[in-house]
Every structure is written in structure tokens, then in C-alpha cells.
Amino acid sequence: MTTLVGVDAARGRRAARAGWWSRWAGLAFVAPFLVLYLWLMIYPLVSGVIMSFQYKDLLSGTSEFVGFWNYEDLSIDPIFIGSIFNTLRFVILTVPAFVVLGLLIALALNRPTRGAAIMRTLFFGPHVLSVTVVTLIWKTVYLPNVGMIDAGSTALGLGPLSILLNPDWALAAVALVTVWWSIGLPMMLFLAALQQVPQDIYEAARLDSASPLRILWTITIPSISKMIVLVAVIEVVLQFQVFGQVNLLTGGGPNNTTRSMVMFIYQAGFQQWQAGYAAAASQILFAIMLVAAGLQFWVSRKPAES
Amino acid sequence: MAKLDPQEPVFSRLSYWLVIALSLCWLIPLFWVLGLSFKPNEELSYGLGTVFRAPYTLDNYSDLIRSSQLGRWILNSVVVSIIQTVLVLIICSIAGYGFARLEFPGRRALFVFVLIGLAIPRQAIIIPLHAMFVDLDLHNTYTGLILPHLGTPFGVFLMASYFRALPRELEEAAALDNASRWKIFLTIALPLSVPAQITLAIFTFLDAWNDYLWPLISATRPEMYTLTIGLAATQTNFDQSEGIGYLMAQAVFAGLPMLILYLIFQKYVLRAVAGAGGR
Known part of the structure; x- marks a missing residue:
């Protein structure tokens, strides 16, 4: 490119204009996206921060600058604090399940047989369904008294569990649905990583007649440790944003035990129309997500370096 | 990348069968929903267990389209x-x-x-x-x-x-x-x-x-x-x-x-x- 520019410039004004063009042509390529990006990502991000320092009622249209008032209010709002803990609990319930179960399924299905291919397709299948289809399915599974779970527990003599109405179990029930829905993603990521592990290491270990568990622990897991971290980070970021499942399965109940942070933001912003308050809550969600993802990177990088 | 052969270690075969069992658990809700969709609503009000026996109907789908x-x-x-x-x-x-x-x-x-x-x-x-x-x-x-x-x-x-x-x-x-x-x-x-x-x-x-x-x-x-x-x-x-x-x-x-x-x-x-x- 640079040589072309030099040659062109030496050829008088017309060529100079062409040289100017080739220098800036790249910007023309990226400009349409940049405009959209500035308009639809960066501008809302900045105005969201500003909004979080305002009292802004979307119904009456009033707005005024109130400093940290929204944040102070959030810090003593028991529903918001509860939603942070619910979200953390949800992340703790789902992320280890995604990592461990995803890895176990990937290990078992990492073979070139037809059966393994069919099961890979099967485990990923629910991932293409929208959250509303998933919750329709699981609402009937969890239906009090007559659903699959309650029919089973009644047959076992436990009586109906009505799991979505039970404050101790509702969040775990939502977590189970989430794992069913999207175990396919970690499974496929782990399979991709397992394919990259050179086979000759395994052959050597087998000749040493190392036990399968030992091979798993000393060869397989260290070879895919990068992917384990990546999957954990991706899932933390995804599960912090849990919304559809809880909104549709429990509506935040029973007794506020399943209300997530995004659900809090949605309700504050679009049911109570308190935009400033909701914007402040989104900044806190954003900050927590950044810290969680960053922390995870940092923690997992340490042992690898030492 | 071993095939399923008799030489394969027990551990590996066991995990494979466990995952097969798990994949069935993944399928059950889908088939259950499919079955329920072909049942008359009146009969389901007696309990969803009726899904395992006739009669089946297409009424739900025709209602849906109409x-x-x-x-x-x-x-x-x-x-x-x-x-x-x-x-x-x-x-x-x-x-x-x-x-x-x-x-x-x-x-x-x-x-x-x-x-x-x-x-x-x-x-x-x-x-x-x-x-x-x-x-x-x-x-x-x-x-x-x-x-x-x-x-x-x-x-x-x-x-x-x-x-x-x-x-x-x-x-x-x-x-x-x-x-x-x-x-x-x-x-x-x-x-x-x-x-x-x-x-x-x-x-x-x-x-x-x-x-x-x-x-x-x-x-x-x-x-x-x-x-x-x-x-x-x-x-x-x-x-x-x-x-x-x-x-x-x-x-x-x-x-x-x-x-x-x-x-x-x-x-x-x-x-x-x-x-x-x-x-």
C-alpha cells in the first residue's frame, strides 16, 4: 500500500488525488459500522451514566440532576440488594454445572462414532429454542400437582413438591432449566479444545499404563485449561444477565427469591418508569460483571504462570 | 479417540453409557410436550398422565391456526x-x-x-x-x-x-x-x-x-x-x-x-x- 501511495503521488495532481483516496479508503470501509456503533452503543452507554445521576420519570417526563441519590437509594433498597444476591446464587448454581457437566459430556462424546455425533446434536438442540418455548415446556414439567416432577414425587410417596412455588427450590429449578437449555455451548467449546490435544501424548501415557483418571487429571485437563477458563468467563458473563427464564417461570417470586438484577432493571425502568433509578442499577450490574470476569481471569492465570 | 471396542477401559465405557442416559433425560421433556399437544384439553384436566393413552387429536393445532x-x-x-x-x-x-x-x-x-x-x-x-x-x-x-x-x-x-x-x-x-x-x-x-x-x-x-x-x-x-x-x-x-x-x-x-x-x-x-x- 505505502509503495503504491508513493508512486501515485509522483504522478501529478490526478494521481495525487487517487493517493489521498487510497490513504483514506480504509476509513470509508469502516465508517458505516463506526457510525452505528457510536450511535447505538457508545452514545447510549454515556447517556446511561448521565441518566443514573438524574431523577427521571418516563411517564411524567420530568428529569433533574440529583447526584448520587439513585445510588444511595439502591444501596438501601432491600429488593435490589436481594436481586444481587439472587443473581450471585444463580451464577454459583449454574456456572460450575456448565463447566463440569459440559466437560464430562464433551469427554464422553469426543469419539468419531455415529452415536456420539447424534448425542452432540441432541445436547446442543435446546439451544436453538427461544426462551419462551423453553419456559412453556418446563412450566408443564414443573406444574404443581399434575406436572412431571410432581407426578413423580407423588408416586414416590413424597407428595407434590410444587417446586416453582417453593422459596428454597425455585431458583435451583430455574438453574436446571438453564442448564438443559444451554449446556450445548460449553460442550461444543470443550469438544473443540479436546480435538486440539495432540494424540501422541495419550499414546505415551497409555504405554505407561497410566489409569484413565490419571490421564484425565495430568494430561487432558492441563491441555485444555485455557478453554476451561474461557468457558467459565463466558458463562459468568451470560448468567449474570439472566432474565427471560425467571421473568417467565416465576416472575421473580416466590417471596422475591428469584428476582434477578436484569429483572429488577426491567421492572424499575419499564413497569415503574423510573429511568434514572434503572440506569443506576444497570451501571452496578455492568461493574459487577466486569469485576467478576476480570477476577476470574486473574485467579486462573496465576497458577498457569507459576 | 478410541472406538467402542471391548479393549476400551471400563471407565471410558461407563462414562459413555452415563451420557447416553443423560441424553435421554434431555429428550424426555421434548417428547412429553409433543405428546401433550395432541391431547384434548378436557381430558388433560383430569391429569397429565392421560398423555399415555388414546384419544389423540389435532384440535389444538387447528384452534391455533384459526x-x-x-x-x-x-x-x-x-x-x-x-x-x-x-x-x-x-x-x-x-x-x-x-x-x-x-x-x-x-x-x-x-x-x-x-x-x-x-x-x-x-x-x-x-x-x-x-x-x-x-x-x-x-x-x-x-x-x-x-x-x-x-x-x-x-x-x-x-x-x-x-x-x-x-x-x-x-x-x-x-x-x-x-x-x-x-x-x-x-x-x-x-x-x-x-x-x-x-x-x-x-x-x-x-x-x-x-x-x-x-x-x-x-x-x-x-x-x-x-x-x-x-x-x-x-x-x-x-x-x-x-x-x-x-x-x-x-x-x-x-x-x-x-x-x-x-x-x-x-x-x-x-x-x-x-x-x-x-x-
Whole structure:
């Protein structure tokens, strides 16, 4: 490119204009996206921060600058604090399940047989369904008294569990649905990583007649440790944003035990129309997500370096 | 990568059989719902266990087609998802090529600036975005449903890393023939990028089809609902609704097309997911 520019410039004004063009042509390529990006990502991000320092009622249209008032209010709002803990609990319930179960399924299905291919397709299948289809399915599974779970527990003599109405179990029930829905993603990521592990290491270990568990622990897991971290980070970021499942399965109940942070933001912003308050809550969600993802990177990088 | 042979260690065979059992657990809810959708609602009111015996009926499906707006919602979802996918492919391919192959002042800094966007969750900007679209009067329109997704940098990132990995020789030969950058992009780079286009198309289409939060906020009139939002609206009063059989027919009607598409394109879908992680 640079040589072309030099040659062109030496050829008088017309060529100079062409040289100017080739220098800036790249910007023309990226400009349409940049405009959209500035308009639809960066501008809302900045105005969201500003909004979080305002009292802004979307119904009456009033707005005024109130400093940290929204944040102070959030810090003593028991529903918001509860939603942070619910979200953390949800992340703790789902992320280890995604990592461990995803890895176990990937290990078992990492073979070139037809059966393994069919099961890979099967485990990923629910991932293409929208959250509303998933919750329709699981609402009937969890239906009090007559659903699959309650029919089973009644047959076992436990009586109906009505799991979505039970404050101790509702969040775990939502977590189970989430794992069913999207175990396919970690499974496929782990399979991709397992394919990259050179086979000759395994052959050597087998000749040493190392036990399968030992091979798993000393060869397989260290070879895919990068992917384990990546999957954990991706899932933390995804599960912090849990919304559809809880909104549709429990509506935040029973007794506020399943209300997530995004659900809090949605309700504050679009049911109570308190935009400033909701914007402040989104900044806190954003900050927590950044810290969680960053922390995870940092923690997992340490042992690898030492 | 051992085949299932008698020499295979017990441990490995055991885990394989466990996963087979687990995969059955994954299937049970789907078949259960399918069965329920063919049952008369009156009979289901005695208990869902009746799903295991006749009579079965197609009434739920005919009710669905006659009385609901499902057709309209599917049309909305198809229009939004396809337009969004096409626009994302065009915008991100051009921008990705620009970042990957062309020199211009400030390129590196701009690319970093765009990458930062990968860390911005949609929830962090949804409140101001809603207010912006109120001012522009874009809610309850296709434009309003599609636009917010066109500014996300994932596609640019994906396409840029693909173009960067292509061999430069072909493009350099064309440049010596005095072909313009645009022509080089269209005739040489773009055709070579089809695998990445497929990956991006699959992700964008799935994202658009299954999006819940933004359409929930933006499409508030029933005739502008996407399928996802329409189905959500019908299940809010689950217990006293038209009947389990009818609701399950909805679930099948809405879910089956995606599952069939997935089964047809599964090779590409799974490759796309696995490949995206490798980056």
C-alpha cells in the first residue's frame, strides 16, 4: 500500500488525488459500522451514566440532576440488594454445572462414532429454542400437582413438591432449566479444545499404563485449561444477565427469591418508569460483571504462570 | 479417540453409557410436550398422565391456526431475523475487511475502541436506548427491532480476524492490476470469506430469532410482537389459560421449525460454535 501511495503521488495532481483516496479508503470501509456503533452503543452507554445521576420519570417526563441519590437509594433498597444476591446464587448454581457437566459430556462424546455425533446434536438442540418455548415446556414439567416432577414425587410417596412455588427450590429449578437449555455451548467449546490435544501424548501415557483418571487429571485437563477458563468467563458473563427464564417461570417470586438484577432493571425502568433509578442499577450490574470476569481471569492465570 | 471396542477401559465405557442416559433425560421433556399437544384439553384436566393413552387429536393445532396471531408473529420474526442477518453480514464484512487489510490513520486505535464494545452488555444500555427510540418514534416498527443489533462489534471482530488470516498474495496481484480496493474486496476477499459469513449468519439469526428483552420493551402492540414475545404474552396466566394441550401445541408450532432448521444445518451450526471459541 505505502509503495503504491508513493508512486501515485509522483504522478501529478490526478494521481495525487487517487493517493489521498487510497490513504483514506480504509476509513470509508469502516465508517458505516463506526457510525452505528457510536450511535447505538457508545452514545447510549454515556447517556446511561448521565441518566443514573438524574431523577427521571418516563411517564411524567420530568428529569433533574440529583447526584448520587439513585445510588444511595439502591444501596438501601432491600429488593435490589436481594436481586444481587439472587443473581450471585444463580451464577454459583449454574456456572460450575456448565463447566463440569459440559466437560464430562464433551469427554464422553469426543469419539468419531455415529452415536456420539447424534448425542452432540441432541445436547446442543435446546439451544436453538427461544426462551419462551423453553419456559412453556418446563412450566408443564414443573406444574404443581399434575406436572412431571410432581407426578413423580407423588408416586414416590413424597407428595407434590410444587417446586416453582417453593422459596428454597425455585431458583435451583430455574438453574436446571438453564442448564438443559444451554449446556450445548460449553460442550461444543470443550469438544473443540479436546480435538486440539495432540494424540501422541495419550499414546505415551497409555504405554505407561497410566489409569484413565490419571490421564484425565495430568494430561487432558492441563491441555485444555485455557478453554476451561474461557468457558467459565463466558458463562459468568451470560448468567449474570439472566432474565427471560425467571421473568417467565416465576416472575421473580416466590417471596422475591428469584428476582434477578436484569429483572429488577426491567421492572424499575419499564413497569415503574423510573429511568434514572434503572440506569443506576444497570451501571452496578455492568461493574459487577466486569469485576467478576476480570477476577476470574486473574485467579486462573496465576497458577498457569507459576 | 478410541472406538467402542471391548479393549476400551471400563471407565471410558461407563462414562459413555452415563451420557447416553443423560441424553435421554434431555429428550424426555421434548417428547412429553409433543405428546401433550395432541391431547384434548378436557381430558388433560383430569391429569397429565392421560398423555399415555388414546384419544389423540389435532384440535389444538387447528384452534391455533384459526384463532391466534401466531402466523403474524412468525412473519414478524422471519422479517426481522432475515433483514437483521443480511445487514449485519454486509456491514461487518466491509468494516472487518477495512480493519484487517487497509491502512488508514488511526486504524489501530479505532479497532481497540471497537473491541471495548464487546464488553458492554445490552442491559447496560437498554434504558437510554429505549428513550432514544421513543424520541425517534421507532418503537413498534421493524426498524426499531432491528437497529439496536447493528451496532454490536462481535461481527466486525469475527470478520476482521478471518480476513487477517487469508493469504495476501491474491489481493496483491489484483492491486498490481490497478484494481480498486473496493473491487478487490468484492471479487477476491469476499468470496473467500464464505465460511466466516456462514458462522456470523448463524449467530446473528439465532440471536435475532430468540431475542427476548429488547422486543419485550420495544414491540408493545400485539401485531408487532415477534414470536418470542407473542408466546410470552400467552403464558402469563398459565393456569387459567386455554388449556395445556393448546399451549403445548403453541410450543411445538414455535419450536419445531427451528429444530428442523437446526437438524438440516447442524453441521454448520456446530462448526460455527466450536470455531468461534477457538478465536
